[in-house]
Amino acid sequence: MKKLILKYSILMLTLLFLSTSINLAASTAGTTASALANTFRGPQSATEVEKFLDDYFSQDPIKKKINALTVAVVQNSQVLARKGYGVTDRSTNTPVQTDQTVFRVASVSKVFTALAIMQLVDQGKIGLQDNIENYLDGYKVNNPFATPVTVEMLLTHSTGFEVRDPSSNSFMIDASLTPISLKDEVFKQFPPVKRKPGSSYMYDNFAYALLGYIVQQVSGEAFDAYMEKHVFQPLGMTSSSFRLPTDLAKRLATVYDASGKPRPVYRLSPEIIPQGSMVTTSDDIVRFMQAFLNDGKLPNGTSIVSPASIKAMETYQVAIHPQVADVSYGFEAPFMLKDTNGQHVIAKGGDIPGFSSYLWMLPDSQTGVFISYTATGGLRDDFFTAFMDHYYPSQKTQFGKADFMLQSASELHKFAGLYTDLRTDSDIIKVSVVGDGRLDVYTPWVDHEQVTQVDDKLFVDVKGRPLAFQTDSQDNITYMKYNNPLSYSAKVPEALGYPDITNDHPYAAYIQGLQSLSLLSDVASQPFQPLKTVTRGQFIHDIVQQFHFRHSSQKASFTDISASVYQDDILSAANLGLVVGVSTDLFEPNRPILRQEAAVILSRIIHHLSDIKVPTAALQLTSGTDDWALADIQTVLALKLYGPEVTTIDGTIDFGSKRALTKQEESAMLYNMLVPNV
Template sequence: MTFKIMNVPRTLLTSALIFSLGLFTPVLYVVKPNVASAQSVGASVSTAALGPSDPQEVAAFMDSFFARPEVKAALAGASVVIVNDGKVLLNKGYGYANVETKKPIDQSHTLFRLASISKTFTAMAVMQLAEQGKLDLDLNVNGYLKGMKIANRTGSPLTARDLMTHTSGFDFTDIPEDEGDPDGPVYRLDTFVADHMPTVIRKPGEAFRYDNYGYNLLGYLVECVSGQKFEDYIEKHIFKPLGMDNSRFVYTSELAAKLATPYDASGEPIAQYTTYPYNSPDGGLMSTSGDMARFMLAELNGGKLDNQAVLQEKTMQAMEQYSVSIHPDIPGVGYGFESSFPSFNNGQFVIDKSGAGSGFQSQQWLLPKQKTGLFIALNSAKDARKMRSLLFQSFMDHYFPKPITSPPSYMNTLKSELQYLEGTYSDLRLPAWHYEVEATNGGLLVTDAYGVHELKQLKDLLFIDDTGRLAAFKKDDKGRIAYFEYNKADSWSERLPDVKLYADVPLDSPYAKDIRYLRQQGLLEREDPLNFNPEQSITRAQFIGWLIPTFGIKLSEEPIMFKDTMNSPYAAEIQTALEGGVVTGISKGTFEPNRSITREEAAVILSRLLQLGLGIMPSAEVQLKGQTDAWALDGVQHIVASGYYGPEVTPDADGAFDYRSKQPMLRQEAAAMIHRYP
């Protein structure tokens, strides 16, 4: 692993993933339902007299938006662009590039990190090489990689098209180390690709899972095919032709003065940082709103600006499509584009790309048929996703109002006709996120971390909830139901296999469903295959061994630090937890892996994992009774308030909970805790 070479602490998930998977606040990919945001299925909208046109009116609209109290309260600084029909109608800064010094935002020179918007540029570079006949989008990428080979267990080739649409089939798509000390050693792209090389375990092109590593691999592909460094290629073939004079992929000390100061969610400034690899094709872009205005104008003009073409019109149009969708009625992903807030599209065809890194968030939206674009860059994480969401919704409602449509027509389907969809579906990117699907007459009941949702059937494999959010299923190439998509838009969920319960777990046990879930997730493969021993205590090693894989990250390959875990079957999981700050050990380099874990220890570990891995902080306090050690009190409060426990914990008449913190955690209780989060 490279975190030791880079001399930065390993984190369980990249900063971008933390921002995109914050599950209990509205963030980038996990979108909490919004009754006012439903998009009608099959709605068609007249394009007459729609869209922004008058610069003064556009400025008044945007000024009004940034004057809203909830926006002002969250704002550090923002740079915003609106383009339409080949013209820049607005390019304006709000707030400050540095709050402490009140440094204003210069639209031409203030740089923002745009994080994953980088992927659109990387995809454009790939499409340029395909236009020139130097790269075939449908050939095995191993034929282009110099001195490297991606392991593939499927028998189906991995192509550049698969990588651009996040359908690589990789076992791991996120790298823990993506940001670090700018004064540290340079982490080369080829080294990064080799260090973190995943394996293709799912047929490429079959299922969507947001893929940061895949876009770094695409950047390396650009280097191999073009013979140029990735950043040099982008400079020569995109930045320079489009006049994007202030855009860069590589951080240097000279850029520090031009970069807006980033702020965390609490408003504290963050030191400037570099990205790993140093030129990050998946997230290294730094740019200004002025440069992004020029980029959007080219995107909306068939790849051309000021008589300089970066793509042929047909190629640009191919990028601006949903190349992969779970159902034709649900927006999906394209080459370097996605659909983050489809419920706000108001019947229009919209593609977008967002970016999130430490202290920076950004997003561009394009309406190609309307030749309209919207862009925002923010230098604070505070309510940033909410601000981007609110901006897009306000923009669409103002300039492209929701059409008047008739109520949807539901299918009158019998429960027995829908039972083939029942089961547990686990998210491909974050396995802990899962859905329980149960058939009813006319629809489905879907249970997730938000609660229970009633879905009604619209079409074959297509459903809608009472807020207007769509859900759909997909069959595999053998005609079996394999995937589900609903309210977490950064990946699909796969159907988990049916499994038998253990001989010592009765079907009517209140923990039977929890234990079955662990077995479905494959978390018990190193355990006794016949008996679960539900009322035995669980060891510290076993608890970590069950918990860490639910995050969907590659386990550490570093030397084992706890000397007493060397022979543990869960040594890699414990080492991964240590590197992520989830566990700290006992004393003198030991972990005591075979000791029973106490309930308060388990609560603290899960609380740390939620905070460090997903950015989910304690949001409420509950009344506790019984004895809990002071060092564990916050963790126990976090877990009890979140409901991550089984039937062994109930409130008394006064609403107080006895978590039995000092007692050993039983195996069935650990199963309940893991099943119920996040």
């Protein structure tokens, strides 16, 4: 069963998509530089590259995905292609021009923020191992660990910070609104440290906002002014900015909605966002790529940054496994790591409403590619794969060791269990042992896959995608990473259990699973009371807490909930359309909830707040269910959101619709909403 993915719980704008750092060799897939020299082909001819681009972007399925697109390819400081496809404005049919048409590049901005930091490192004004508190005017980070957060950890997304992402308030259409300042934004949402700094990777927008603030603090210049003076002007990037000035706004590619209507141009708050507000043209990015691939040197021989800093930016600094890289300074491993074809590739993608971008470079062959377009989706991933297969076809990326001896099923038991994504803790991965050297993996991203061991803590699925684990000093599994470029997933500790729930209890897996995920408020040393009934108010509370629904500020529409401890939860659920009262003004929060009532609420979550597809096959139920609940119970049954209390006799299912829901039955429902029921 595909795990439920709630829109409310996974809302994440990619504005902007270990112990100490691990320095990796140039190849992230185990291929030596000397071997690469024998197999390298790469783009060579401008004529051929232009033909490849024209052929690729003229395909009808691709043309339908975009309205305006720009792409550029450089090698050995030479521009092999810079092309525009589509139009910037349908009303005028103005073609995309690589030197004029401006695109929002979202998280590609982070590359330039990292470059600014490395400039200041070159000047001795910042130390990569400096405690960030040195630059915070006396502010003390909420950090319970003895290890401080360093500047390098900000660069490598390894701070251990709690997630802080842009919200809907970051996008402003109303011209009368005033954006918040970068400083105010940073200190308004400064996160606590949740994991030991330097121990894990989690894509961190806040870290790069803070890096921009540190640039301001150290240089004494506003971040956007610093970038203009010390980065854009020296590089000749005359159409680039971290704000959206009027002249560039006029040249911004128009974004259209599904009906073909142009979307209004929005501003950002803060107006200058170091992690994602940059606008630019492909010609400007070409100038950056040329300098970067030339050890930071400009055409006139001066340097924008030192060769040592360029080397640091193109070398992966953090990895969960030597063959599975995470990040360098400003760049990350490609989304499609298996499609690097044995090449050392550094990449940076970016998404912001209406725009997607991707910048990747191959330092060993001095090749750089940039693409940006007015759409969202996987076009850039498909283009990356097509480009790499066309120009570097001789070798596919291979993970692991050919002569690796598979470990026994008993040895693999340490990998089994639940893992929670560090960015979205409701995204849960389930790992179980199949046999010697094989694991079953159930994730929100790829459903069910079987992976085969190819190294000590490294596995590969049938599509060639790696799954890697990390251990602590006692060889306990701490994190895993699989098909998710945004973060590790943390291994969930085993449940403490309850005195009245033995391991052979029919509901032990559900109750202990929720306990291990910290989703039960029951005290471990006290009886769980599995047969106790659940009230309507308690059920709503548990749903709201499990899926992180925001509390509503609206006044009560029910007259009987003001004295309930669950009043805020009931209001939140009502405003989301998940519950209705038993009458116009009554909710009855203290009455035990019937199983059919619980099923209706779960079904509404699935149909209105999730992306899951529900099987349509009708199932035969015993009599006793009210008509208003029949369709919703069908949904719950189809997705197996129940425990052993649901029985089938001669093909007819007894759901027990009119029975009061017990705590053990609620545990089965809620656990199966999060974890694949297989």
